[in-house]
Amino acid sequence: MTAVVNVFLKEGVLDPQGKAAHxxxxxxxxxxxxxxxxxxxxxxxxxxxxxxTAEAEVKEMCETLLANTVIEDYTIEIN
Amino acid sequence: MTAVVNVFLKEGVLDPQGKAAHxxxxxxxxxxxxxxxxxxxxxxxxxxxxxxTAEAEVKEMCETLLANTVIEDYTIEIN
Structure with a gap:
C-alpha cells in the first residue's frame, strides 16, 4: 500500500518559501x-x-515525526 | 483558480530527505x-x-522556476 501525506503550514503562519516563490x-x-x-x-x-492499519500507522508517523503539529496541518491519502 | 503542483525527484535520483525520514x-x-x-x-x-491559460502559465512557471527539470518531474492539477 502507498500513503500520500501532504504537510502544510497552518493558515496564518507565515510561509517564507511561498513568499519567495511568489x-x-x-x-x-x-x-x-x-x-x-x-x-x-x-x-x-x-x-x-x-x-x-495503514491509516493508523501513518497518522502516528505524522504526529510523531513527519509534521510539526504546532504550526503544520497534514492530510493522509491511502492508495 | 487554484493550481496544485507536485514536484518530485526523478526515479533513480537519490532522495536524501526521504532516506533520512525512512x-x-x-x-x-x-x-x-x-x-x-x-x-x-x-x-x-x-x-x-x-x-x-492557467495550465499553460503554470507549466511555464514549472519549467522556469518551480522545478529543476534535470532531476525533477512535476504534475499540475488545476481546480
Missing amino acids: HALDSLGFAGVSDVRIGKQIIINLETEDRA | HALDSLGFAGVSDVRIGKQIIINLETEDRA
Whole structure:
C-alpha cells in the first residue's frame, strides 16, 4: 500500500518559501498570481495490505515525526 | 483558480530527505515501511478564470522556476 501525506503550514503562519516563490514569479513576469504556498508531499510505501492499519500507522508517523503539529496541518491519502 | 503542483525527484535520483525520514521512522519503531520519498507541493492562486491559460502559465512557471527539470518531474492539477 502507498500513503500520500501532504504537510502544510497552518493558515496564518507565515510561509517564507511561498513568499519567495511568489516574488520570484512576479519578477519573472508572471503577473496573474495572487498567492503561493509551499508544503511537503511524502509518499510512503507500506508493507501492510490492511487499510485501517495503514491509516493508523501513518497518522502516528505524522504526529510523531513527519509534521510539526504546532504550526503544520497534514492530510493522509491511502492508495 | 487554484493550481496544485507536485514536484518530485526523478526515479533513480537519490532522495536524501526521504532516506533520512525512512531511517528516522525505523528508529522510532515503524517497521512496516519499505520506502519514503519526499517532494514539494506548491499551491498557486491564479487570477485567471480560464483553464487553458492557467495550465499553460503554470507549466511555464514549472519549467522556469518551480522545478529543476534535470532531476525533477512535476504534475499540475488545476481546480
